[in-house]
Amino acid sequence: MGKKRVELKRIQNPSSRHATFSKRKNGLLKKAFELSVLCDAEVALIIFSETGKIYEFASNNDMAAILGKYRIHEEGTETSTPISLQNVKYHESGLEKLQEKLNTLQRKEKNLIGEDLEVLTMKELQRLEKQLQIGIKRISDRKMRIFSQSSKLLVHKVRALEDENKKLQTKVPVS
Numbered sequence: 001m002g003k004k005r006v007e008l009k010r011i012q013n014p015s016s017r018h019a020t021f022s023k024r025k026n027g028l029l030k031k032a033f034e035l036s037v038l039c040d041a042e043v044a045l046i047i048f049s050e051t052g053k054i055y056e057f058a059s060n061n062d063m064a065a066i067l068g069k070y071r072i073h074e075e076g077t078e079t080s081t082p083i084s085l086q087n088v089k090y091h092e093s094g095l096e097k098l099q100e101k102l103n104t105l106q107r108k109e110k111n112l113i114g115e116d117l118e119v120l121t122m123k124e125l126q127r128l129e130k131q132l133q134i135g136i137k138r139i140s141d142r143k144m145r146i147f148s149q150s151s152k153l154l155v156h157k158v159r160a161l162e163d164e165n166k167k168l169q170t171k172v173p174v175s
Helices: 014-039 063-078 083-112 122-171
Strands: 044-048 054-058
Touching (some): 014 044, 044 063, 054 063, 063 083, 083 122
């Protein structure tokens, strides 16, 4: 027994309309997610409810990036820009973002080794100090685990050598 075909027209009853909206919205969001996972597609979905509430889904959690890519594509088709130029524009914007991230990471790395601290505020210095303390604790814990494992291994080797020594002593005649 199949589903009954629904006539596509506006639902008059507000509570039925709201329930249908909710169910279909969830189904649409699920399908968008599935499409992005199964086909490795970049998917952006924006839904405005009747009350003006916005629901959105972006496959890589970056709606702005997907919309930026869409805008670049649309600009290219309107002015009949070659696809290669569209790609260049898109990748240039991505490159700029990556360069900013790289600069930020390099600045943080310098801070972690005690360089360029003059530009940091007291709050940033306290946060950095706390991060370093946590890092030192993790390093100490890891070293202790390694020492403990090495110690257990050495104890095991010593026992094995002692056992072998006893066996050898029983084989060698005492003069």
